[in-house]
Amino acid sequence: MSSFELICPAGSPAALRAAVDAGADAVYLGFRDETNARNFPGLNFSRPELAEAIAYAHARSVQVFVAINTYPQAGNLAPWQRAVDDAARLKADAVILADLGLLAYAAEHHPELRLHLSVQASAANAEAIRLYREAFGVRRVVLPRVLTVPEIARLNAEVDVETEVFVFGGLCPMAEGRCSLSSYATGLSPNKQGVCSPASHVRYEPRGEALASRLGGFTINVFGAGEPAGYPTLCKGRFVPGGGTSSDPAYLFEEPTSLNALALLPELKAAKVCALKIEGRQRGKAYIAAVVAAYRRALDAFDRGLPVPALDLEAMVEGGAQTTGAYTRAWR
Amino acid sequence: MKPTLTLGPVLFNWPAERWRDFYARIADEAPVDAVVVGEIVCSKRAPFLAPVMDEVIARLAAAGKEVWLASPILVGSDRERAAMRDLLESDLLPIEANDMGALALLDGRRHAVGPFINSYNEATLAWLAGRGAVAVSLPAELPAASVAVMAKTGAALGLSMEVQVFGRAPLAISARCYHARAHALHKDGCQFVCANDPDGMPVSTVDGQPFLSVNGTQTLSHGYLALAAEIDRLRAMGIRRFRLSPQDLDMVAVATAFRAVLDGARSGQEVMAELRGMTAVPLENGFFHNMAGAAYADAPAA
Amino acid sequence: MRDPGFMVQDQAHETAPDPRARDVEVQLTRAGLGVARRLGDRAGGLLFDRLLRILEARHPRAFAALGELPDARLLIDPVDAPAALLLRVGPTLALRVCDRSAEAEATVRGPCARLLDLLEGRIDGDALFFRRELSIEGDTALILALRNTLDGEEMDLFGDVAAAAGPLRHALPVARRNAGRALDLLATARRFAPPPLRWGMTMLERRLTGPRQGA
Numbered sequence: 111m112s113s114f115e116l117i118c119p120a121g122s123p124a125a126l127r128a129a130v131d132a133g134a135d136a137v138y139l140g141f142r143d144e145t146n147a148r149n150f151p152g153l154n155f156s157r158p159e160l161a162e163a164i165a166y167a168h169a170r171s172v173q174v175f176v177a178i179n180t181y182p183q184a185g186n187l188a189p190w191q192r193a194v195d196d197a198a199r200l201k202a203d204a205v206i207l208a209d210l211g212l213l214a215y216a217a218e219h220h221p222e223l224r225l226h227l228s229v230q231a232s233a234a235n236a237e238a239i240r241l242y243r244e245a246f247g248v249r250r251v252v253l254p255r256v257l258t259v260p261e262i263a264r265l266n267a268e269v270d271v272e273t274e275v276f277v278f279g280g281l282c283p284m285a286e287g288r289c290s291l292s293s294y295a296t297g298l299s300p301n302k303q304g305v306c307s308p309a310s311h312v313r314y315e316p317r318g319e320a321l322a323s324r325l326g327g328f329t330i331n332v333f334g335a336g337e338p339a340g341y342p343t344l345c346k347g348r349f350v351p352g353g354g355t356s357s358d359p360a361y362l363f364e365e366p367t368s369l370n371a372l373a374l375l376p377e378l379k380a381a382k383v384c385a386l387k388i389e390g391r392q393r394g395k396a397y398i399a400a401v402v403a404a405y406r407r408a409l410d411a412f413d414r415g416l417p418v419p420a421l422d423l424e425a426m427v428e429g430g431a432q433t434t435g436a437y438t439r440a441w442r
Numbered sequence: 443m444k445p446t447l448t449l450g451p452v453l454f455n456w457p458a459e460r461w462r463d464f465y466a467r468i469a470d471e472a473p474v475d476a477v478v479v480g481e482i483v484c485s486k487r488a489p490f491l492a493p494v495m496d497e498v499i500a501r502l503a504a505a506g507k508e509v510w511l512a513s514p515i516l517v518g519s520d521r522e523r524a525a526m527r528d529l530l531e532s533d534l535l536p537i538e539a540n541d542m543g544a545l546a547l548l549d550g551r552r553h554a555v556g557p558f559i560n561s562y563n564e565a566t567l568a569w570l571a572g573r574g575a576v577a578v579s580l581p582a583e584l585p586a587a588s589v590a591v592m593a594k595t596g597a598a599l600g601l602s603m604e605v606q607v608f609g610r611a612p613l614a615i616s617a618r619c620y621h622a623r624a625h626a627l628h629k630d631g632c633q634f635v636c637a638n639d640p641d642g643m644p645v646s647t648v649d650g651q652p653f654l655s656v657n658g659t660q661t662l663s664h665g666y667l668a669l670a671a672e673i674d675r676l677r678a679m680g681i682r683r684f685r686l687s688p689q690d691l692d693m694v695a696v697a698t699a700f701r702a703v704l705d706g707a708r709s710g711q712e713v714m715a716e717l718r719g720m721t722a723v724p725l726e727n728g729f730f731h732n733m734a735g736a737a738y739a740d741a742p743a744a
Numbered sequence: 745m746r747d748p749g750f751m752v753q754d755q756a757h758e759t760a761p762d763p764r765a766r767d768v769e770v771q772l773t774r775a776g777l778g779v780a781r782r783l784g785d786r787a788g789g790l791l792f793d794r795l796l797r798i799l800e801a802r803h804p805r806a807f808a809a810l811g812e813l814p815d816a817r818l819l820i821d822p823v824d825a826p827a828a829l830l831l832r833v834g835p836t837l838a839l840r841v842c843d844r845s846a847e848a849e850a851t852v853r854g855p856c857a858r859l860l861d862l863l864e865g866r867i868d869g870d871a872l873f874f875r876r877e878l879s880i881e882g883d884t885a886l887i888l889a890l891r892n893t894l895d896g897e898e899m900d901l902f903g904d905v906a907a908a909a910g911p912l913r914h915a916l917p918v919a920r921r922n923a924g925r926a927l928d929l930l931a932t933a934r935r936f937a938p939p940p941l942r943w944g945m946t947m948l949e950r951r952l953t954g955p956r957q958g959a
Contacts, residue, residue: 122896152892181562184588211565234518237543256617284614290583294735310885329647351624353644442629
């Protein structure tokens, strides 16, 4: 019996096959529209592709979770409701939802469908989680990245719901689903359109040897000559705290860093966390294959009581530091 | 129905005396109908306000204001959970819930849903109304088309629907304190540096362009959201409550100006001009007009 | 949501050929671009139309997605090759060789090897932005859409073309396997050969690469 389920991202059928083949226990994905929080150009699944994906995964005893985790647009609920209906019809193993109205719809119309609460619902305390359990029969909660491991342990002792935590990949420093920074700069937000710092509003601008990255009308970062450039995700930019030119630009919200909680496996197990999640539906299949395989090796070693191998990702991970994020108190 | 002018909670870390005096003046002079009080951003600040809280509530109530207690935005740590439970134990005042945990504890009690609970559509409103909500304050990022649908559904559900019409737009909340981080401090030893910025700490881009405002764990817009010129449109949609979020300027004057628009005594455009004269901070209304929140769109003259 | 801290190298051991074979392919591509430009618009155009049709037959999902994009031109500029490519996406999908100053809605500029990785979806999406060796101008969303679409395929440009081109179907795997040795031999020979012979080798390469690229 494994200690954890390994939940892996897929932004395309090819990425799903890569994740399944590399050892995922479950793959999460979304439809190709605004109903999911990775609504990026060229990504995600049509209905026939989801059917094929589920067939491929189920043939290999891997589950498929469908993320329908944006907030349905007022006056236009149909696309979200249809997404839930289709996920149920195509025999997805669970849907990952955030919106109260959509949870109520799914609970009413698909009582057999397993409901997971998306990280975008940002349910960070036992009282909130119990409410989702009692009101909608939610079986699992993806915890927001604001809790320390001891807080997660106490929470698990209090609630009768499985918990899933992010262990690897991008890290929102803000409580998920409660952030309008992207729409403040561009008009498009994770909650409404399923995009954060959308590429449609990104421009790279050479400034001599330096390279500026701009989002909407705002310069999010300037990279010196030779410095690795970053995508201008708003909260990972350099800003001047205090305003004007009162101090040097700094990574005020978050460094360009990536979450890696591999070192916390014993603590997460003791905290009774059920599933570990890898972020990155927007990433390439090569990345997904490598990260999933590395985590699979680490979890297999952990289950056998062997020393957990350091992730062999150094070769493919450059530049950015890794962090255990909010799971340790020092992050705050 | 007479529209309600609501004063939202003070979001910034003001010294207790200033906080008390602010509300005393609101009680005596501001033409607001409802006042929401409470420290909703950081549980570390709450103990400073506790000694003057009863006095403030009594003063506001005596002035005929409808007083609401607001629950914290982010409740994760044990301290935050304890604070939330303490707040909800008292049933002397109605509660405005800003987190799903608070909403859970309010089951069956009359309550309001604050702008920090994600109410994005009519299905969510129906669920909230079914649990005893009597008012819902909409998230700042909602565009006019969504507000219109929700105002209509909300009215049919018996909900008093509210929109923020003045003050920095709340954009994000975190477990991490950016005020402390900007001062190279840890949240646990923050020295309450957020008190240095009673209107938020300005944050500009690398190019020196004003952009955001940091208030401890909260991030706000740099500009003041201002929908004075959209009030008639909001009322026509069925919005009944209009929220002012306190800033470090003459809030009695701001409330008086908005009251005049609600009463039909002054035009929204005229009040926008007055607001521009009161502050160097730019006024923004982009969210409502389905643009970047930081943008400003000229509303058609009423 | 995105994480700019990561740079992911292409995973040579997954779908890519041996790195030495990639060197050969890079050289072939460069030579091919030179040949195509010399062929002019008509003959070169026919060549690229055929290339697109071969790829479309093998990757219908990607081509359907590219066809659904708004009409736009993407300039793909391999800085170490004699010419650039203009990819038109949207209802009238087309690929043409062009001058590197051609007008386009978006431009990706970088070494030929990187761009081949990009075309075959072998670079992680975000990594594309981090490598200063690749520069991006104009419509970032268009570039991202193309990259995500190609990443959704198991695309192997040379393998696909070879598979559709009769005899090369068998020749390519052998060539890839032996690429390292062949390159070594070529390099050694070039180093020691007298100038006229070197010129001859270049001609030989051209003769080899021309039809192969256009196959």
